[in-house]
Amino acid sequence: xxxxxxxxxxxxxxxSTVDAPLPPKISxxxxxxxxxxxxxxxxxxxxxxxxxxxxxxxxxxxxxxxxIWYLRAVxxxxxxxxxxxxxxxxxxxxxxxxxxxxxxxKTVNWSLMMSLFTTVPASCVLGSSWAHWKRIFAxxxxxxxxxxxxxxxxxxxxxxxxxxxxxxxxxxxRPWQEWPICVSYGAIGGYMVxxxxxxxxxxxxxxxxxxxxx
Numbered sequence: 001x002x003x004x005x006x007x008x009x010x011x012x013x014x015x016s017t018v019d020a021p022l023p024p025k026i027s028x029x030x031x032x033x034x035x036x037x038x039x040x041x042x043x044x045x046x047x048x049x050x051x052x053x054x055x056x057x058x059x060x061x062x063x064x065x066x067x068i069w070y071l072r073a074v075x076x077x078x079x080x081x082x083x084x085x086x087x088x089x090x091x092x093x094x095x096x097x098x099x100x101x102x103x104x105x106k107t108v109n110w111s112l113m114m115s116l117f118t119t120v121p122a123s124c125v126l127g128s129s130w131a132h133w134k135r136i137f138a139x140x141x142x143x144x145x146x147x148x149x150x151x152x153x154x155x156x157x158x159x160x161x162x163x164x165x166x167x168x169x170x171x172x173x174r175p176w177q178e179w180p181i182c183v184s185y186g187a188i189g190g191y192m193v194x195x196x197x198x199x200x201x202x203x204x205x206x207x208x209x210x211x212x213x214x
Contacts, residue, residue, distance in 0.1 A: 028202055028203045028206045031145055031149060031198070031202040032199060035149075035199040038153070038195055039192065039195065042068065042188065042191075045067045045068040046064075046067075046068070048067055049063065049067040057176070057181050057184055057185065058175050058181060061106055061109075061178070061180060061181050062105045062106045062109050063109075065106070065110055065112075065113045065180070065184055066109045066112075068113050068116075068188075069081075069109065069112040069113040069115070069116045079123070080115065080119050080120045080123035080124070081112060081116065081120060082112075082115075083115075083119065084111075084114070084115030084116075084118055084119030084120060084123075085108070085111040085114070085115040087115075087119065088110075088111040088115055088118065089107060089108065089111035092107065092110070092111065092180075093107075095165075097180070098179055103179055106179060106180050107179075110180040110183065113184065113187070114157060114158075114161065114187060117153065117154060117157035118154040118157060118158065119154075121149075121150050121153070121154070122136065122137070122150050122154065125146055125147075125150060126150075132147075136150060137151070137154070140155070145201075145202040145205065148198045148201050148202060149198045149199075149202065151198075152194040152195075152197050152198040153191050153194035153195045153198060154194070155194060156191050156192075156193050156194025156195075156197070157187045157188075157190050157194065158187075158190070159190050160186040160187050160188070160189050160190015160191065160193070161183045161184075161186050161187035161190065162186070163186050163190070164182045164183045164184070164187060164190075165182065165186065167182050168182060168183070
């Protein structure tokens with residue numbers, strides 16, 4: 001009788017929690033393909049802007065950033081693009097981005113590009129699961145290869161954009177110091193570093209699991 005009572009107590013005290021579904025697993029080859037396609041997408045956007053329209057981030061930052069986010073947004077979470085752009089735009093304005101009509105097209109296109117780097121990949125994989133969003137972006141606790149491919153590039157883009165904003169207030173009088181040229185360079189550089197780091201992590205994790213199994 002005492003054992004039955006103890007078992008009943010233990011079953012009652014256990015909270016009935018329903019765990020959120022785990023994200024799908026990804027192989028090292030698939031991770032490499034995702035990273036390679038992202039890098040090639042950025043390269044294609046710069047190539048089209050430079051060769052087809054003879055523009056770059058310094059001469060025409062607004063149109064160049066437009067090519068970067070538009071060419072990568074086709075067929076990939078178009079619904080998440082404006083939502084992420086709004087969040088990035090509000091965050092940039094809160095941190096001191098200009099709000100005049102002169103810089104409005106540049107700010108909008110920069111926000112759309114940042115949305116492609118941050119919110120769109122997460123929305124394509126995680127959907128509307130607030131628990132996963134909070135764990136990956138607020139708590140920085142990715143679980144699995146797919147979430148690392150989402151988390152590291154997104155954080156890299158934000159951190160790179162923040163570091164890229166440092167030269168803006170300096171009196172060097174360079175054309176690339178204007179908003180959002182250096183911030184865009186920093187965000188793209190940070191995004192690339194995050195892509196490479198996430199791909200390396202997936203490969204290293206797969207190798208360690210293979211060693212444990214053998």
